[in-house]
Amino acid sequence: MSAVPAIRPQIRPRYEEPVIRRRGTARPRLRVVAKPQTNFGAVICVRAVTFTVLVGFTYFASALGGQVMVEKARREAIRASDRTRASMSALAPLKSALARVEDGLEIQKWAAANHFVAPDWTPTPSSQESHLVASNSAR
Numbered sequence: 767m768s769a770v771p772a773i774r775p776q777i778r779p780r781y782e783e784p785v786i787r788r789r790g791t792a793r794p795r796l797r798v799v800a801k802p803q804t805n806f807g808a809v810i811c812v813r814a815v816t817f818t819v820l821v822g823f824t825y826f827a828s829a830l831g832g833q834v835m836v837e838k839a840r841r842e843a844i845r846a847s848d849r850t851r852a853s854m855s856a857l858a859p860l861k862s863a864l865a866r867v868e869d870g871l872e873i874q875k876w877a878a879a880n881h882f883v884a885p886d887w888t889p890t891p892s893s894q895e896s897h898l899v900a901s902n903s904a905r
Contacts, residue, residue, distance in 0.1 A: 866872055
């Protein structure tokens with residue numbers, strides 16, 4: 767038995783009686799059935815329409831995808847600018863506080879309030895190994 771499924775049952779043809787021909791009678795000629803001619807114009811037209819539909823669909827899908835990506839990038843840029851604006855507004859008080867700390871007059875006021883005196887002499891070497899020590903006591 768074959769592994770290929772039978773599409774329709776195979777029926778054996780009946781045994782037919784042989785035809786007895788007389789001499790001198792002509793044999794009928796075999797007829798060649800002509801293959802139907804294909805319409806090349808229609809085939810080319812169908813293929814062109816199929817190609818146009820595929821190109822149109824691809825163009826539409828890529829254009830839509832591109833617009834989605836551009837919109838996503840635009841929204842991310844808006845969010846980034848909002849974050850930048852918020853961080854700059856939070857940074858402004860810190861900048862003013864840093865400018866106050868770096869000001870020379872503020873440093874002198876703080877030193878005077880905490881009894882620091884600027885040494886006008888060269889620092890003396892300490893008893894430890896090559897370290898110079900500064901103190902806040904007046905000499």
